[in-house]
Amino acid sequence: MFFFLLRRIGVMILTALALTFVVFYLTNLPPNLEKLAKSEASARMTDDQVDSWLASNGFASPVVQRYGEWLGVVPGWTGTTSDGRPTGRCYNRLPKDAEAPRYCGILQGDWGWSTVFKQPVTEILARSLGHTGWLMLWVMIVMVPTALLIGVLSGMREGTITDRVLSTFSIATTATPEYVSGVILIAIFASATAGISPWLAEHGWISGKTLFQGTATSAMDKITFWNFALPVMTIALYGIGYIARMTRASMTEVMTQQYIRTARLKGVSFRDVVLKHALRNALIAPFTVIMLQFPWLLNGVVIVETLFNYKGFGWTLVQAAGNNDIQLLLACSVVAVFVVLVTQLISDVGYVFLNPRIRLG
Amino acid sequence: MDDLSWTGIFTHGFIRFWPVWLALVLTFAVSIRYRRRLALYGKLFDSTVGMIGFAFVMFWVFTALFAGMIITHDPLVQLSGMKNALPGAAVKSPAEGSYPWYLLGGDNLARDVFSRMVMGAREVLKIAPAATVFAFIMGITLGLPAGYFGGRLDTFLSFLANLVLAFPVILLFYLLVTPEIVETGIPMYFAAVLFLFPVIFFSVLLNSRFHPNPPRRNLYVGAVLVIGLWAYLGLAFNLDPTGVFAMDPNLLNVFVSVVFVNAPGVFRIVRGLVMDIKARDYVAAGQTRGEGPWYIMLWEILPNARGPLIVDFCLRIGYTTILLGTLGFFGLGVSPESPDWGSTIDDGRKLLSIYPHAALVPALALMSLVLGLNLLADGLREESLRD
């Protein structure tokens, strides 16, 4: 087990390095840097001026070296400003008279400065991750039990009416990406002119104009059912369909296995066949699926946060990417990649625990 | 002209789609008549789910084909007074002979939502299946040897595939589908690699089959190389002197990114299938009569992996459609004027709570297409598992 973990973590670190380097390379392409120079210094710079601005801000060195600096394994660049003060990667925003450290990359906890929000990246990340954390928590609470229940119920007796109805429902939700379901949900529940809200308002059953709120901005201060239900449902719906289908497939397969017949012909009641014999075997596959859903959930988070104007991680990512905020975008990528890789690790390890057939050397 | 009631909208909308209905009826009549001779495609018509899915998909395919006949107005033209018009609104002071209504209303730039939806189908169905095909060729060409040979090659390719799969799709798009990237020429390098795969795939395919007969082999492989490389130069480098093969750089970028995101998934499926099938006796029989590894991979293994691959192909077109929509939703890549569904949803969502129709129409269109593809895949899976 120990060697297995070690190997997996090794591969994971290698993957993380490769991915962050790709992100670093793509965000630090010359056109992006030029844009950065123009937005930071002056929009009407000549090419030469851009070059010299880049050089004096440490962007002239080779990309691998800059990646090392950002990571914190290569000493940060140093130089002098035009008025003779020492400057460098690690000199920015230091308290007065403090000695500049040699290394200042993400390994040292220095994640850089956001050019859009004019704040340290760590602060923005902490705040936005907090918001997204709540969103994800509720998504998980809604999505996982619902999906598993639907999957098990429809898979346990293949071909029945229950199965047909639930399967159709899960296919329909997987065919509805978040930007579609979000739009539909808003149109139905949170539009003053369409859907059910005008009708409800007419009867005086709701006090406001709409049943649910079309934005989740207020949820950043206080989460209520009325401002949070739509964003949570929007993300959860897509996942529910996907996980439910996986669970159903896994469940139907297990239910045709010989050992289920053995159990049935031992005289085990149908309820116990499902609960004691089928469930554990059937949940192995969906477990890994749930974990591997994270890259896609991240997609949902970005779309939903944009759609509902909820300033979480996804919204921040869009702002950073849209405004060429290189440091913030890099930080977002690190977090995203990290989340994905950790969930993959959990999925692998969990699989081994759930499945006694796999023995570790 | 008066505004149309909902019944009126449905009747007129239904009539506009007449070429699609005709084509659908013909397709189904012919297919059901001859279904016993049509292998897996024919068996599809034994499954209700599969038939419904197929109907949805073909509806949009025919809509894309006959879009020119169906649209009521030019999807890019703005008519005065029609800004955010409600569905069924009559066009103010219509020009002579033009269609008198905005069937599904107008968007915030006073364009006809109905026509934009119809033209959007064409945009989506131009890119999604093609990108999926390329992703499949790439995934198959790399997945076959990874599964067949195993060892270091497999470790390396699987690592690469997992690398791409671990990348959050949305981040990748934000990094790859930007005007700055087009400037650096990176998409072109990607395209240079990507478009080489079909050429390699088909030459190897034909070479492995016909190498015992050199004259025929030379003819076939030569033809593939000539046409393939010609298309390759045109598509990847825009160097085709005749101009038959060319691709807009923005579109190329979107295309390449979508293929790039999809290929590792295909790779993993193919690899798994190959590892399963390579233990079969007919593979061993091929080996013992001295067949080369590529013949075995392409002619002995691949045809027998087709069932799961066809199912995945349908699902993946749906997935690609969703991805393209996502790109449009974030205003990435394609031109802002484009009527593709993703961008239209993005345009419409700003006034979503007041005028939902502009976003709702393309949203429902996209949903029905993807739903159709999913149902089709389900039907195919069920039928291919039978007997």
Add this chain to the structure above:
Amino acid sequence: MENWDPTKPILEIENLSISFFTRLREIPAVMDFSCTVMAGEAMGLVGESGCGKSTVALAVMRDLGKNGRITGGSIRFKGRDLTRMSDEELRHIRGSEIAMIYQEPMASLNPAMKVGAQLAEVPMIHQGMGRAQALALARQIVADVRLPDPDRILQSYPHQLSGGQQQRIVIAMALMAKPALLILDEPTTALDVTVEAGIVDLVKELGRKYGTSMLFISHNLGLVLDVCDRLCVMYSGEAVETGKIEDVFAHMRHPYTQALFRSIPLPGADKNARPLISIPGNFPLPHERPKGCNFGPRCDYFETGRCNVTAIPMSTVPEGDRHESRCLKWSEIDWDAPPAARISREKRPFGPVVLRMDDLKKYYNVSTGAFGGGATKVVKANETLSFEAREGETLAIVGESGCGKSTFAKVLMGLETATAGQIMLFDENVQSTPIQKRGADTISKVQMVFQNPFDTLNPSMTVGRQIIRALEIFGWGDSDTDRENRMLELLDLVKLPRAFADRMPRQLSGGQKQRVGIARAFAGGAKVVVADEPVSALDVSVQAAVTDLLMDIQRENGTTLLFISHDLSIVRYLSDRVMVMYLGHVVEMGTTDQVFAPPYHPYTEALLSAVPIADPRVTRERIVLEGEIPSAMNPPPGCPFQTRCRWKSQVPGGLCDREMPPVRDLGAGHQVKCHLTAQILDTMQPVIRIAAE
């Protein structure tokens, strides 16, 4: 159920009909089936695949799935009709009164549940027993099925046990509630012969000990003879003959039973003097059954206008106990007349040596541990293999799974290269030439026939195309027409209609596919053919035909046949020389007569004793090997067979534990790898004796 009279039958099936319903049609699987099982009786249900024998078993369990339905008749268990029972009533009977044992032990145990929990469940459900008490009972039953270290076994997951152990657990599970009726559906088909022998003994003994009635389903007549008191032969959904084992085996009264016995290799059959007689034609598909007698079209005694008119009822054969036959003409047929179709052939002399192996070794490096990282181990798949084969000779290579016979074939074919030693093929050294480096000529001269007929042909290519491809690769012929013609000739050679060229493999039956596989192997005029269990997956009646075909082609072309098999009956029938392998070693080699008569190598002796023979005149000495076949990854020190050898005590000084025995020549080329002295070897008695007629 308490007032059931033990002299009445336990199980009475009357006129049972079962159908499966598909979208297109109703497929009758079992028609008008009747049988009776008395208390303590073992009833055998015999037939080829698709004859409906497993369907009968599942019907007794009332577990026919969604599509299957009982369309007529009754199944009375202890006087109560199972077909009318509610699910709840059935649940009380299943597992407690009737228990079932299945073909695939691994698949029938829940992989995610410990063995103990799976066993204890039975009394907990049916007798409301407490968990601790149930586990104690489980421990006792596990000891009863002779598994070592029951406590450890109860704590393990199924995958941690070997196939034989798993099957013992399944048996233990069936016995937990002391059922009145035990249904065994091909319980040993997935196991090795020597393991099978142990299981069969166990089943017999436990049946006697607990007084359980048994319904034993098998395709193997020999096994049924070993286990059962009565049997019922099924053909195409119908019972065709039923009666006491002795009556049916010695005085069969149905043409199908007779044909079946004539097509299996019993001692005394010989490929030249007394060849097998295969049943002509094919098994009818369920929806293409003929009118009247289902066996009619394949029957030697068929009479138009009589056998193909109406459905034929079972009729009682007066001599014998409850002996019945579904034949109109049974009383008219002269059952003792020798078969007319038997043609004996001349034995063909052998030619020069075409294949010689000298001290061939093949080792693999295998890394242990599921995720790599562990130490690498050397697996010795083949150790010092030496033999030669002559033109026109049949050399059988016999052994159970893991003995290295498949590795040997791979090395010979060039899919792997030898670690050491030499292979002389004709006049060429090929031990280190992989197949890619071999010339088309060499490749086409050595070809292979594979085991699994459903796997041997590419499912998405027509039969003709697959043969033509082989011809193309071997560089045969100058034009497509040439190859096309040659392909048609090859179809003639394997006695398939030429129209088959355009068929897809799924349209062919197992035997037909195997014929195509043979045609493909002989496409380039192969001189040496490795046949890896070519008939073991086929039905008995087809086996004979395919074997005959191979023999015919061999006789005509002087092919050298390397026949890999675990089935000693067929080996004795067709081979000239035999090589017995165990864990990568050749433990005995000699002519067929030498190997099948004492002195034996102890392993050969056990193997011979383990193979069931469907002939009541044959008496076998029962030698049941203890323990499992050791893993090739972790072979025992000294002699590979020492862990299971019953003669080990006869060798002084623990020599077997320490030293690999030398190869000894017992005269006339009979080689044995054993430490036993010549005196002890000479005292060995024949395992199989045939009573005088």
